[in-house]
Structures are given as structure tokens and as C-alpha cells.
Amino acid sequence: MASLVRSASLRSLRNGGPLLFHTTLRKSLTSCPQTQTLRTFSATMSPPSKAVVYDQQGPPDAVTRVVELPPVQVKENDVCVRMLAAPINPSDINRIEGVYPVRPEVPAVGGYEGVGEVYSVGSAVKDFSPGDWVIPSPPSSGTWQTYIVKDQSVWHKISKETPLEYAATTTVNPLTALRMLEDFVPLNSGDTIVQNGATSIVGQCVIQIARDRGIHSINVIRDRPGSDEVKEKLAKLGADEVFTESQVRVKNVKDLLANIPEPALGLNCVGGNAASLVLKFLRQGGTMVTYGGMSKKPITVSTTSFIFKDLSLRGFWLQRWLRTDKVHECRKMVEYLLDLARQGKLRYEMELVPFDNFHAALDKALGKLGSQPKQVIKF
Ligand SMILES: NC(=O)c1ccc[n+]([C@@H]2O[C@H](COP(=O)([O-])OP(=O)(O)OC[C@H]3O[C@@H](n4cnc5c(N)ncnc54)[C@H](OP(=O)(O)O)[C@@H]3O)[C@@H](O)[C@H]2O)c1
Numbered sequence: 001m002a003s004l005v006r007s008a009s010l011r012s013l014r015n016g017g018p019l020l021f022h023t024t025l026r027k028s029l030t031s032c033p034q035t036q037t038l039r040t041f042s043a044t045m046s047p048p049s050k051a052v053v054y055d056q057q058g059p060p061d062a063v064t065r066v067v068e069l070p071p072v073q074v075k076e077n078d079v080c081v082r083m084l085a086a087p088i089n090p091s092d093i094n095r096i097e098g099v100y101p102v103r104p105e106v107p108a109v110g111g112y113e114g115v116g117e118v119y120s121v122g123s124a125v126k127d128f129s130p131g132d133w134v135i136p137s138p139p140s141s142g143t144w145q146t147y148i149v150k151d152q153s154v155w156h157k158i159s160k161e162t163p164l165e166y167a168a169t170t171t172v173n174p175l176t177a178l179r180m181l182e183d184f185v186p187l188n189s190g191d192t193i194v195q196n197g198a199t200s201i202v203g204q205c206v207i208q209i210a211r212d213r214g215i216h217s218i219n220v221i222r223d224r225p226g227s228d229e230v231k232e233k234l235a236k237l238g239a240d241e242v243f244t245e246s247q248v249r250v251k252n253v254k255d256l257l258a259n260i261p262e263p264a265l266g267l268n269c270v271g272g273n274a275a276s277l278v279l280k281f282l283r284q285g286g287t288m289v290t291y292g293g294m295s296k297k298p299i300t301v302s303t304t305s306f307i308f309k310d311l312s313l314r315g316f317w318l319q320r321w322l323r324t325d326k327v328h329e330c331r332k333m334v335e336y337l338l339d340l341a342r343q344g345k346l347r348y349e350m351e352l353v354p355f356d357n358f359h360a361a362l363d364k365a366l367g368k369l370g371s372q373p374k375q376v377i378k379f
Contacts (some may be wrong), residue, residue, distance in 0.1 A: 045071040046080045046119070051145030052358060055107045057098030061362055064096065064110060066355075072149050076124040079152050081134055085168035085352065086114025086143040088365040088375045090294070095141075102319060104141045111143030115158070115167035125152050133160045138322040138330050139171045146355070146379050156331050158338060165350045165376050166341035169201065174337045174346060175330070176291060176318050177205035181215070184289050184314055185265040189214030192260050194281040196220040197269025197294060198234055198242065201374055204348040205337075206267060211238030212345055216260040220245060220277050224371060237347065245274060253280045265289070272297030279305055287312040349373040 048071050054063040074080045092110055094100040118132040128134065137156035142148060158167055181187060193210055197203050198219035210217045219234055219242045221227060231242040240260055248256065262283035268275045269292035278288055279301065288311065290299065305311045322330060340346035351373045353361040361375040 044074050044122075046074055046147045046149045047071060049145045049147040050355070051142075052110045053107055054096050054110065057096060057103070057106065060093050060096040060110075061359065061366060064359075064362065066358060069109075069145070074120055074122050074149050076122040077152050078122040078149050079118055079125060079128050079134070079155050080120045080147060080149045081116035081155065082119040082147055083114055083116040083143060083145060083379045084133075085164050085376050085378050086111045087169045087172075087350070088361060088377065089113070089172055090292070090365075091172070092144075093365065109142040109145050111145075112141055113139040113169065113171045114143035115162075115164065116148065118155075119147065122152075128152060128155065128157060132157050133162070133167060134158065135167060135171060135334070137171055137334055138327060144358075144377065156334065158335075159342070162338050162342055164378075165352055166338065166346070168376055169348075169350065169374065170334055170337045170341065171330075172318065173201035174205045174209075174341075175333060176316065177202050177209055178333055178337060179318065179321060180267055180289055180291060180316050181206065181209055181213075181265075183316070185287050187213070187215050187265065190216075190261070191265075192216040192218060192240075192263040193265045193267065194218040194220070194263040194278050195267035195269065196245075196274040196278050197267075197292060198239065199230060199371070200269050200292070200294075201348050202291065203267075203269060204234070204237055205346060207234060207237045207239045208340075208346050212340070216240040216263075218257070218260070218263060218281055219243070220248060220274060222274075222371075233349075245277060248277045248280065253277075262286075267291065268299070270294045271299055275299040276301075279311060282309065282311055285310050285312075287314055289314045289316050291316045350376045352376050352378045355379045 049069045051067060051069050052064050053067050056063055091100060092112055095103040096110060115133060115135050118128050118130050118134055120130060121128050134155040134157050136154050140154055193215060195203055195206055198221050207217050217239050219239045221230055221242060221244055223244045223246050227244050234242045263281055264283055264286045266278040266282050266288040268278050268288055268290040271293045272295040274295060353375055355377050358377060361377060364372040365375045
């Protein structure tokens with residue numbers, strides 16, 4: 001056992017292992033007569049982890065607190081990761097609120113995606129080394145903490161050339177955008193899609209992936225101060241048309257469109273009246289896919305939409321899609337998306353916030369300060 005531990009620590013040193021690991025090890029070697037016991041401890045335990053924990057479901061700003069969790073054992077197939085960044089997504093909020101259909105048992109650590117750096121590995125782990133950048137793929141609960149220990153199968157190594165905030169945010173929203181463009185209606189270059197919630201990360205990704213494939217996009221945003229600036233930003237990402245909700249409350253929306261064909265696919269992030277606006281644009285036989293309910297309002301569909309336009313209503317849920325044993329496919333798609341991000345073909349607005357300001361970032365993500373960029377915690 002002693003030689004195993006020694007070779008693990010030597011391997012860590014050879015790979016330029018983390019300073020804290022060696023500091024702990026050195027302290028234990030110099031200050032304690034029971035050197036062997038402590039050396040074993042420091043080689044197989046994680047550091048303590050600072051984490052956003054909730055003991056019960058409820059309003060996230062009321063039930064979450066930042067606490068220090070004790071070290072955990074790094075077993076032979078485990079990888080201990082020092083988290084670098086993780087976003088606050090609407091579904092993270094819904095999980096804490098207790099309104100998401102699948103949620104971790106409480107007490108739980110928040111967060112579902114992110115990026116980290118390998119800190120140490122179990123004795124049977126061959127494919128990861130300290131310093132590697134990894135993401136949980138498929139995403140996995142508990143990313144709002146400084147150190148995570150999970151089985152090596154959870155982690156996917158990614159290029160360190162990836163901008164940090166994109167590495168932290170690709171496995172949920174960009175992946176959803178990609179799947180919805182591929183899974184419901186065959187789309188070719190020259191076709192059109194329509195969406196509401198176009199300012200969301202999913203919406204911004206839809207615009208850019210569509211543009212990369214020669215597909216036009218019609219985008220609906222909320223009425224708000226500064227909407228002209230928002231329209232310009234989305235146009236720069238490749239949006240063909242951007243309308244506020246009030247602009248499309250006209251009898252014939254087709255008169256608003258220049259030379260782009262009527263869309264066969266509509267994407268609904270919002271629900272309520274914003275969903276009806278998407279339906280208005282759809283062509284005969286078109287499909288609207290609902291993936292978000294940001295307004296928390298139900299969708300109302302006119303009888304004529306069904307009888308005379310034969311519209312179809314579908315739904316998409318990434319977590320259901322991921323359940324069907326798609327780890328390999330999922331990682332291939334994540335690589336495709338990260339590559340687009342590295343090439344600058346996939347961009348979206350984010351704000352990196354130090355972990356110490358977690359609750360200020362949470363307030364922004366909860367919409368308390370109006371429309372805000374995606375909040376990404378930097379550990
Ligand atoms: N089904 C799935 O598998 C899946 C996967 C990923 C995401 N989602 C869902 O997709 C949606 C967008 O996620 P995201 O992370 O991309 O969003 P995000 O970047 O955090 O942006 C939030 C979006 O929601 C809009 N919004 C906020 N409050 C609203 C309200 N009360 N009424 C109408 N619009 C409102 C914002 O509009 P402003 O810019 O005007 O503030 C913005 O467009 C969420 O509902 C999320 O749960 C679902």
C-alpha cells in the first residue's frame with residue numbers, strides 16, 4: 001500500500017500536480033510521526049469543497065447557502081476535479097424550487113454543468129491526468145462546488161484552447177439548440193425557422209447554428225427598453241428577422257417578411273401569447289416544438305390552426321434524450337459545438353462572476369434585476 005501511495009504521489013509530481021496536494025503531503029511528511037497514515041490520507045482524499053447547498057426545495061435565494069463540505073475518498077476509478085466555472089441555468093433554479101420533474105434528493109449541491117481541471121486521479125485511472133480540462137458529459141448534478149469526485153466515466157476531456165465560459169456552458173443549451181434543429185423537421189439550406197425567446201442562450205445558438213447551415217431565422221423577443229440594441233446584436237449573430245412581440249401582433253405576419261420562405265419549424269421557449277406568435281408564422285403542416293416555459297403561461301392554440309393549417313405540437317427535453325444511452329453521441333455533438341465556439345462561430349452573452357458573489361449572480365439569474373446575461377460562476 002505504501003509503495004502504491006508513493007507512486008501515486010510521484011506520478012502527480014511528474015505531471016506537475018497541484019500545489020495544494022504537495023503542500024498537504026509535505027506537511028504530513030515533516031510534522032507527524034505517523035507519516036505513513038497521513039500520507040495515505042492525503043493521496044486518496046479530496047480537498048474540502050466549498051459548495052452551494054440546499055437542504056430543502058424552495059425559493060433559491062432563500063434555501064441556498066455556501067458551506068464547506070468535508071474531504072471525500074477518491075476511489076480507484078474516481079477523478080477528483082477542481083471546478084473552474086459553472087453557469088446558473090433556468091433548470092437549475094427549477095430543480096431547487098422543486099418544480100423540475102427530475103431533481104436530486106435533498107440535501108443537494110446545485111448546478112448541472114460546468115468545466116473543471118483534474119486535480120487527482122484514482123489508482124486505476126489511465127485516461128486522465130492532473131491539469132486536464134474536463135466536463136461532466138452527459139451533464140450531471142452538483143457542479144456548484146470547488147471540488148467534485150466522481151467516477152471517471154462521468155468526465156469528458158476537452159481542449160484547453162476552449163474559452164472557459166463556453167467550456168462551462170455547452171452541454172445544456174447549445175446541445176438543446178442543435179438537437180431541436182436536427183430532430184423534428186428535415187431542414188435544408190434556404191429553409192426557415194421561427195422562434196421566440198431569441199435572446200436566451202438556446203435562442204442565440206439556434207440563430208448561429210442555423211446560419212452556419214444556410215437556414216434563415218425569424219426571431220421574436222420581449223418588448224423592453226433597449227430592444228433596438230438587442231435586435232442589432234441578434235442580427236450580428238446571423239438573425240434574418242427580429243421582431244418584438246408587439247410588432248407581430250398584426251393580422252398577417254407574412255407581410256412582415258421580405259424574401260424568406262415560411263418556416264416549417266417553430267421553437268417555443270416562452271409559452272403563453274409568445275407561443276401563439278410563433279404559430280402565426282408557421283406554414284401549412286408546420287411543427288412547433290416547446291422546450292421552455294419562461295412566462296409560466298399555458299399555450300393556447302386556435303381551432304383553425306389545427307383544421308386549416310394542420311399544425312403539429314411537439315416537445316423536447318434534453319434529459320429525456322440523454323437518458324437513452326447516448327453518451328458517445330452526446331460527446332461527439334459537444335465536441336462539434338465546442339469547435340464552433342473555438343472558431344468564434346458560436347457566441348453568446350455571459351457574465352463571469354466570482355464564486356464569492358454567488359448570491360448576487362443568483363439574483364440576476366432569478367430576473368430580479370431585469371434582463372441580464374447568463375451568469376457563469378468562476379470558482
Ligand atoms: N427542454 C430542454 O431540454 C431544455 C434545455 C435547455 C434549456 N431549456 C429551457 O430553455 C429556456 C431558455 O434557457 P436558457 O438557459 O437558454 O435561457 P437564458 O439564457 O437564461 O435566458 C432566459 C430567457 O428567458 C427570457 N425570459 C425570462 N423571463 C421571462 C418571462 N417572464 N417571460 C418571457 N421570457 C422570459 C429572457 O428574455 P429577456 O432576454 O427578454 O430577458 C431570455 O430570453 C428555459 O426555459 C430553459 O429551462 C430547456
